[in-house]
Amino acid sequence: EVQLVESGGGLVQPGGSLRLSCAASGFTFSSYSMNWVRQAPGKGLEWVSYISSSSSTIYYADSVKGRFTISRDNAKNSLYLQMNSLRAEDTAVYYCARDDYDSSGYFPYWGQGTLVTVSS
Amino acid sequence: DIQMTQSPSSLSASVGDRVTITCRASQSISSYLNWYQQKPGKAPKLLIYAASSLQSGVPSRFSGSGSGTDFTLTISSLQPEDFATYYCQQSYSTPPTFGQGTRLEIK
Secondary structure, three states, X not given: OOEEEEEOOEEEOOOOOEEEEEEEEOXXXXXXXXXXXXXXXXXXXXXXXXXXXXXXXXXXXXXXOOOEEEEEEOOOOEEEEEEOOOOHHHOEEEEEEEOOOOOOOOOOEEOOOEEEEEOO | OOOEEEEOOEEEEOOOOOEEEEEEEOOOOOOOEEEEEEOOOOOOEXXXXXXXXXXXXXXXXXXXXXEOOXXXXXXXXXXXXXXXXEEEEEOOOOOOEEOOOEEEEEO
């Protein structure tokens, strides 16, 4: 069974940093591209970032480019999102999501999400 | 970026009703259109991919159609567990973008 478990969320002040993790199991992690998708309270879904299976290709939403860094460790079956210079508008539940196949662009598997709150 | 627009934004319906939700893309996306269902406090669940392919384990009362810029999600006979928010999402180009959501409520 595919499982994705996020961690690392919490309360952080504006301008601060946070590192999210996503632990994957139940599939060959190194064979699949991965994504982060977020959802602000009471709002819709917003794709944040993509990383290919080998980390050779990375994309970011314009709203986080230059502030967030996606990475993965295939040996540890883990996905990460380093978030710097956080703003109030980054407050959201952050989900990691697996592509159906490498670079499919749609997401049959999601974690339960981790809440990031940016507030003073 | 490709803009995705859903209509209606909210919808009231009764158990047993047939319901249709529409999604329009700002440019042609061929059949690279996906539908998700989300219940409060839960992660989204993939229902339909590639416009009309039913994800494994999803009941057959859900169906999708369309190509180019106009797409529909149809629920043939609403069940109590179908009351949720539905999102379309294009996977034609990066960044993948979602519609604003359609909230389906019990009448």
